[in-house]
Amino acid sequence: MGILRKSQFRSLMTKAVLFVTLIFIQLALADRRPWRTVLLDRPSYANEPFGLLFRLPGLCKQTISDMACRIYRKHMRPAVQYFGTTSPTLRCFTAIRMKNAYAVPTLLRQSWIDSVSCCSRGFQTTPALDETHRVNMPSLSPTMTEGTIVKWMKKEGDAITAGDVLCEIQTDKAVVSMEYDEDGILAKILVPENTADVKVGTLIALTVDEGEDWKSVEVPADVEQTPAGPKSTESTSAASTSAAPPSGSRGSDRLIGPAVKNYQRKYGLESSQVSPTGPHGTVTKDVLKHALANKFEPVAIGASPPAPSSAAVTKASKPKSQTGAASYVDVEISNMRRTIAKRLFQSKPKHQGKVDISVAVATPNGLITPTVTNVGKRDVISISKTVRALAEKARDGKLKPHKFMGGNFSISNLGMFGIRCFSAIINPPQCAILAVGSTSIELGEDGKPKFVVNVKLSYDARAIMDDEALKFLAVLQNQIENVNEISMGIYDIQSRIESMENKAAY
Amino acid sequence: MSMLPSKMMRSTPALSRNIWPLSKSNAYSTEATFETKPYKLHRLESGPSTTVTCNKEDALHMYRQMQAIRRLETSASNLYKEKAIRGFCHLYSGQEACAVGMRKAMSNVDSIITAYRAHGWTYLMGVPVFGVLAELLGRKGGCARGKGGSMHMYAPNFYGGNGIVGAQVPLGAGLGFAHKYKGDGGVNISLYGDGAANQGQLFEAYNMAKLWNLPCIFVCENNGYGMGTSAERASANVNYYTRGDYVPGIWVDGMDVLAVREATRFAKQLCVDGQGPVLMETATYRYSGHSMSDPGTSYRTREEIQEVRQSRDPITSFKDKIINAGLTTAEELKNIDNEIRVEVDKATKDAKADGEISLEELAADIYATNLDGPVRGLVSGDTFKHINIGAQVNAK
Numbered sequence: 001m002g003i004l005r006k007s008q009f010r011s012l013m014t015k016a017v018l019f020v021t022l023i024f025i026q027l028a029l030a031d032r033r034p035w036r037t038v039l040l041d042r043p044s045y046a047n048e049p050f051g052l053l054f055r056l057p058g059l060c061k062q063t064i065s066d067m068a069c070r071i072y073r074k075h076m077r078p079a080v081q082y083f084g085t086t087s088p089t090l091r092c093f094t095a096i097r098m099k100n101a102y103a104v105p106t107l108l109r110q111s112w113i114d115s116v117s118c119c120s121r122g123f124q125t126t127p128a129l130d131e132t133h134r135v136n137m138p139s140l141s142p143t144m145t146e147g148t149i150v151k152w153m154k155k156e157g158d159a160i161t162a163g164d165v166l167c168e169i170q171t172d173k174a175v176v177s178m179e180y181d182e183d184g185i186l187a188k189i190l191v192p193e194n195t196a197d198v199k200v201g202t203l204i205a206l207t208v209d210e211g212e213d214w215k216s217v218e219v220p221a222d223v224e225q226t227p228a229g230p231k232s233t234e235s236t237s238a239a240s241t242s243a244a245p246p247s248g249s250r251g252s253d254r255l256i257g258p259a260v261k262n263y264q265r266k267y268g269l270e271s272s273q274v275s276p277t278g279p280h281g282t283v284t285k286d287v288l289k290h291a292l293a294n295k296f297e298p299v300a301i302g303a304s305p306p307a308p309s310s311a312a313v314t315k316a317s318k319p320k321s322q323t324g325a326a327s328y329v330d331v332e333i334s335n336m337r338r339t340i341a342k343r344l345f346q347s348k349p350k351h352q353g354k355v356d357i358s359v360a361v362a363t364p365n366g367l368i369t370p371t372v373t374n375v376g377k378r379d380v381i382s383i384s385k386t387v388r389a390l391a392e393k394a395r396d397g398k399l400k401p402h403k404f405m406g407g408n409f410s411i412s413n414l415g416m417f418g419i420r421c422f423s424a425i426i427n428p429p430q431c432a433i434l435a436v437g438s439t440s441i442e443l444g445e446d447g448k449p450k451f452v453v454n455v456k457l458s459y460d461a462r463a464i465m466d467d468e469a470l471k472f473l474a475v476l477q478n479q480i481e482n483v484n485e486i487s488m489g490i491y492d493i494q495s496r497i498e499s500m501e502n503k504a505a506y
Numbered sequence: 507m508s509m510l511p512s513k514m515m516r517s518t519p520a521l522s523r524n525i526w527p528l529s530k531s532n533a534y535s536t537e538a539t540f541e542t543k544p545y546k547l548h549r550l551e552s553g554p555s556t557t558v559t560c561n562k563e564d565a566l567h568m569y570r571q572m573q574a575i576r577r578l579e580t581s582a583s584n585l586y587k588e589k590a591i592r593g594f595c596h597l598y599s600g601q602e603a604c605a606v607g608m609r610k611a612m613s614n615v616d617s618i619i620t621a622y623r624a625h626g627w628t629y630l631m632g633v634p635v636f637g638v639l640a641e642l643l644g645r646k647g648g649c650a651r652g653k654g655g656s657m658h659m660y661a662p663n664f665y666g667g668n669g670i671v672g673a674q675v676p677l678g679a680g681l682g683f684a685h686k687y688k689g690d691g692g693v694n695i696s697l698y699g700d701g702a703a704n705q706g707q708l709f710e711a712y713n714m715a716k717l718w719n720l721p722c723i724f725v726c727e728n729n730g731y732g733m734g735t736s737a738e739r740a741s742a743n744v745n746y747y748t749r750g751d752y753v754p755g756i757w758v759d760g761m762d763v764l765a766v767r768e769a770t771r772f773a774k775q776l777c778v779d780g781q782g783p784v785l786m787e788t789a790t791y792r793y794s795g796h797s798m799s800d801p802g803t804s805y806r807t808r809e810e811i812q813e814v815r816q817s818r819d820p821i822t823s824f825k826d827k828i829i830n831a832g833l834t835t836a837e838e839l840k841n842i843d844n845e846i847r848v849e850v851d852k853a854t855k856d857a858k859a860d861g862e863i864s865l866e867e868l869a870a871d872i873y874a875t876n877l878d879g880p881v882r883g884l885v886s887g888d889t890f891k892h893i894n895i896g897a898q899v900n901a902k
Contacts, residue, residue: 138587142799163793163815165808176801181580181599201588 131212133184134220135205137191137198140169140176146199147171154186157214160207167204180207187214256283263288268329358407358430359387361394368394369427371407415439421454432459432469453480525823527831528557537561538831542765548748548755548785554772558764565828568610568763570842572602572821575626577850578635579794582625582642586798590858591642594656595798598626601790603820604727605630607766608695611774615692617685619665619678621699622656623727631664635853645860651871651896652863660899672698672705675724679711682722682783693721693777695770701732703746712750712783721777723770724750726787727760733796734805747787754781760788761820764827791818871896 004012137147148170154160165177166186184207191204198204208214256264263269263285274291278284355376358369370390372383393399408431412424415438424435437454444450455476459469528539537559545553579597586595598605601623609630612618620627628638633649641648642655650658659667665681668674678696685692698708703726715722726746730737737744747755754776758769766788773784791814795802802811828834869881869890880889 136588139589140587140801161812161815163808163811177803181583 131208132217133207134203137200137202137204138178139200141171141173144171146197148196149191149193150175151193156186156189158186160184160186184209185214187217259285356407358410360412361391363395369410370394370399423456424458426458426460431463525826525830535832538833540764542762543759546757550754554768558768560764562833565833568606571606573843573846575602577846581850581854596623597794598623600793603763604760604766604788604790607763608770610767611770615690617663617681618695619674620697621668621674624659624667628659631661633661635850636856639853639857640860643857646863647860662899672702672707675708676711679715679722682720685721693774695723697725697727700728700737704741712753715783716753719782722783723773724785727790728787729790729792747785750785753783753785755785757787760790761818763824874898874901
């Protein structure tokens with residue numbers, strides 16, 4: 001400091017400080033990163049308070065040389081991309097032709113900013129990297145096939161450090177956080193929050209490395225846009241490859257007229273439950289009417305199985321139609337429930353209008369259950385003939401496939417093999433199976449021998465109530481014990497049941 | 507420093523962190539000296555030196571290896587999330603310094619055996635990234651032709667890759683015995699975790715090793731958690747380096763690659779001098795859960811993981827050290843990062859595109875030399891022909 005005078009020194013320091021600030025601002029602005037990360041990009045500066053000063057000469061030299069190298073490369077690139085030529089004259093002509101007078105200075109400014117931003121990155125000699133990284137929907141549990149993104153913990157443009165949570169995903173079991181293992185910047189969120197049924201492997205976001213321009217990230221062209229919003233709408237889930245997420249997302253405002261509001265209040269509907277298929281993506285009264293009609297049609301509840309005896313009358317099941325919409329609240333089905341429902345449904349017994357009974361036949365190839373269709377409409381003789389014919393065909397191996405599919409009740413008879421009593425397993429999706437054992441002779445109460453046959457009913461409690469099953473067995477018992485009455489043609493089951501109930505003491 | 511918000515600031519102040527070199531000549535020095543954390547010793551009068559030197563070549567090599575392991579593990583986790591890798595996948599992210607430091611101190615005759623957290627070690631012992639990833643994916647390009655996965659990775663002088671907790675330590679004692687028997691001057695390193703440290707067979711191995719003065723280094727990679735149980739809740743004595751009782755022990759900071767290297771050198775010298783086995787405990791940390799099916803946050807907070815990542819990460823702290831020492835520049839390391847990334851990405855792509863082995867290999871490579879004839883199948887009368895296809899590492 002002896003060489004310079006005090007005033008000279010002060011002015012030099014001011015200039016030095018200004019220069020440093022200028023470079024710092026350039027770096028921050030040019031990279032469009034938060035200024036804090038600019039400091040941290042050079043870790044020595046973050047930790048050494050005076051390191052910036054000590055390294056200033058080197059930095060200036062580096063900056064200038066980097067800028068010089070980069071200016072040419074970066075300067076030309078956008079021009080060539082945009083205009084297809086590097087010649088300034090031709091570029092101007094092209095700009096004027098394109099009636100975009102602002103293109104030229106914008107590009108020039110852009111290239112200058114890009115060249116300045118090279119300071120932090122240096123002269124790249126590495127091979128070209130795929131700078132945009134894809135973030136796919138992860139499989140966070142071994143059985144997960146699809147999930148819902150519950151919440152994005154980061155916004156577009158946020159810096160991510162390794163180990164940060166990107167989003168919370170609802171899997172088939174629980175809500176799990178998805179972490180990201182690398183440093184970067186979240187460039188684009190492709191699947192918004194609360195989108196249901198995002199398959200594992202779908203592209204959900206894009207990230208870029210630190211220091212890269214995250215705003216100009218392009219969505220890859222092979223990405224299928226998953227529709228936004230909880231109820232996907234055909235109109236908005238276009239196959240377009242536009243970068244903007246599809247409109248009609250849950251958060252957007254929808255114009256709702258007073259008539260529509262009235263309708264909603266009356267039927268307890270939410271506008272979000274209904275797809276906006278009206279003009280300009282709105283919900284109109286017609287849309288609501290349509291939704292109501294589709295949603296709340298009468299649903300037939302499963303009925304109890306009718307008795308398989310010959311004089312059976314199928315108990316008509318009254319389809320319980322749903323009363324007005326206001327009498328219940330539609331709880332949206334969660335992922336877990338959906339999975340449970342899917343699994344249950346795979347074995348759910350179905351209700352058909354008529355009764356088809358499968359009779360188990362032992363063949364050399366194994367057990368086959370040919371079906372006697374529409375038993376309620378047949379009489380004993382017809383049933384007997386059919387069963388015999390089917391059994392013969394089964395043993396010969398001539399049974400057609402449709403003959404042994406279907407059926408909602410099975411009968412398995414192992415009595416002929418001398419088995420007294422056994423339980424059979426229900427063949428899903430049937431509702432019950434009756435296992436008939438062999439007949440034996442026992443001593444009755446009155447001292448006379450009586451024939452006893454053992455039957456066991458296995459029934460699916462989801463379709464059949466316990467008391468219905470008991471009644472069925474009671475009726476069956478009654479029928480078998482009073483066979484004479486069947487042959488005499490007394491088919492009235494209802495009165496039988498009533499008489500039985502009067503007689504017995506339940 | 508007041509300009510920076512606390513979130514971005516490292517947890518420990520820079521001046522008190524271990525990133526400053528002891529000596530620095532100029533911006534282009536080729537060797538630098540560093541100070542490590544003090545070692546804790548058990549039954550040893552003197553320990554490894556806390557002053558360590560490192561030259562530029564070694565520094566870059568170690569950095570490259572650590573970064574490669576980190577990227578390899580990240581790639582494996584992404585593949586697992588894509589359901590390309592099934593089954594088990596135990597990641598080594600955060601513990602790279604232990605492996606790289608020890609490898610640097612090993613010679614070509616030394617052998618090593620570890621448990622299932624073996625991907626990093628497999629890479630270090632010579633299997634390329636493609637071999638490791640293909641093995642995890644079950645493809646024929648894998649180091650065991652895709653038949654073994656994590657538990658069956660072998661390389662010259664690397665004995666796996668073992669699934670049973672703690673089983674590798676008695677095997678390691680055996681390998682030490684082989685070194686002593688053959689007189690090749692080699693040393694065996696057996697690695698296990700804090701969860702396995704309470705296994706009975708380890709103490710049997712210590713006994714045999716001390717009794718016969720076997721050249722074994724038993725290393726406990728203490729990452730604080732045995733699956734989901736923290737070390738304090740699992741062990742009555744958490745000073746794992748003292749658990750050998752009559753076996754001398756050293757505690758090392760496992761996040762400092764130079765400290766680990768120095769300690770391994772010291773331990774190896776003890777073994778080679780004929781003073782018998784040594785126990786080493788490397789205090790390290792794993793960022794991911796125990797395996798890929800463990801999120802890793804149900805028994806510890808995310809803040810704890812982030813705190814370790816910010817303040818004690820082996821790669822970033824080593825990076826800071828060597829940059830501050832002037833051994834290299836940030837750009838050079840960035841270039842290495844990019845090269846590694848490109849290499850690992852390419853290996854991932856190639857591994858995914860690789861094919862699986864055919865059914866003829868069902869009974870292949872069961873024995874090095876098959877003396878039995880055809881191999882029996884599931885049902886009596888079912889036989890398979892035994893063939894030798896894969897390379898027989900460590901066969902001699």
